[in-house]
Amino acid sequence: MTAMVSDAAVGTDRRRSGRLRRNKKHRAQLVQREAEEGRSHERWRSELQHKLYSAKLMEALARLRLAGDGGGGGGGEEVRVVPTRGRTVRDAADRALAFAAKGRTRWSRAVLMTTANRVKLKFRRIRAGGGKGRLGVTGAGGGRWMGRKGKGKVSVGRLRGKGSAGVRRKVRELGSLVPGCRVEPMNVVLEEATDYIAALEMQVRTMSALAQLLSGGDSDAAPAAGHGHTSS
Amino acid sequence: MSSRRSRSRQSPSSAINDDQIIELVSKLQQLLPEMHTRRRSDKVVSASKVLQETCNYIRSLHREVDDLSERLSELLALSDHAQADVVRSLLLHQ
Numbered sequence: 001m002t003a004m005v006s007d008a009a010v011g012t013d014r015r016r017s018g019r020l021r022r023n024k025k026h027r028a029q030l031v032q033r034e035a036e037e038g039r040s041h042e043r044w045r046s047e048l049q050h051k052l053y054s055a056k057l058m059e060a061l062a063r064l065r066l067a068g069d070g071g072g073g074g075g076g077e078e079v080r081v082v083p084t085r086g087r088t089v090r091d092a093a094d095r096a097l098a099f100a101a102k103g104r105t106r107w108s109r110a111v112l113m114t115t116a117n118r119v120k121l122k123f124r125r126i127r128a129g130g131g132k133g134r135l136g137v138t139g140a141g142g143g144r145w146m147g148r149k150g151k152g153k154v155s156v157g158r159l160r161g162k163g164s165a166g167v168r169r170k171v172r173e174l175g176s177l178v179p180g181c182r183v184e185p186m187n188v189v190l191e192e193a194t195d196y197i198a199a200l201e202m203q204v205r206t207m208s209a210l211a212q213l214l215s216g217g218d219s220d221a222a223p224a225a226g227h228g229h230t231s232s
Numbered sequence: 233m234s235s236r237r238s239r240s241r242q243s244p245s246s247a248i249n250d251d252q253i254i255e256l257v258s259k260l261q262q263l264l265p266e267m268h269t270r271r272r273s274d275k276v277v278s279a280s281k282v283l284q285e286t287c288n289y290i291r292s293l294h295r296e297v298d299d300l301s302e303r304l305s306e307l308l309a310l311s312d313h314a315q316a317d318v319v320r321s322l323l324l325h326q
Contacts, residue, residue: 170283190256
């Protein structure tokens with residue numbers, strides 16, 4: 001009889017907390033995935049991130065005033081020179097991307113701060129102390145990644161000394177490409193670069209899917225743009 | 233976070249290890265499209281080559297983003313003139 005009671009209890013529990021458990025499980029899975037993997041590549045490839053970013057991007061784009069000709073609607077208030085349309089879109093996309101990074105990386109913070117306001121650069125220096133501490137999270141993720149990924153391990157040529165001049169030069173070049181990494185030490189630059197590349201890839205994927213959607217693309221469009229199908 | 237502690241046990245200060253750099257560079261190598269597709273690339277690749285490829289790859293990604301944003305701006309401007317509300321509601325409903 002005890003068995004029956006316990007079974008019934010389990011049954012009701014399951015039914016009652018089924019929804020809760022599913023939500024909890026889902027959330028736990030997400031958190032687990034984000035924390036355990038920690039690998040920037042995985043994070044930027046997840047469906048959730050893709051959806052978040054595309055939603056943010058569309059929101060931002062819809063707000064933009066792109067019809068520069070004809071209407072002095074938006075142009076009257078802005079004192080600055082209105083940049084070319086492509087540039088505006090690109091800046092908006094970059095800002096949305098940096099926002100999606102949730103400020104966990106240096107490049108995302110740099111992108112957000114430059115576009116917001118020049119005055120905010122003052123706060124940037126003060127934030128630098130907190131920012132460096134926060135970067136530890138990505139560092140941990142990196143270490144864990146290396147331990148996990150066994151297949152396809154490639155070896156890199158040994159560096160002579162603490163990074164020979166050639167390598168250092170290349171890292172500097174890399175630093176000038178990744179926003180906000182021009183004067184950072186080598187390991188920071190490399191770390192940021194990996195995350196930045198993964199994020200850029202996602203940006204490209206999302207934007208091309210969006211462009212296909214807008215131009216009434218073929219049915220071979222990306223699966224993410226599934227429901228917007230105005231297949232003519 | 234625990235792995236970070238274990239990794240940097242010998243150098244808590246700002247001394248950057250060679251191994252750290254090599255680790256990061258090989259991680260970068262995994263991301264690069266050319267070097268990733270070749271499964272048999274167990275050969276040693278020089279770090280500067282990886283870094284050079286990374287720079288090229290980032291630049292090409294930037295270029296792609298620029299092209300896409302140009303295209304998107306054209307498409308959006310087009311939709312601005314004609315049936316703006318329809319298209320925009322379609323976008324936002326996603």
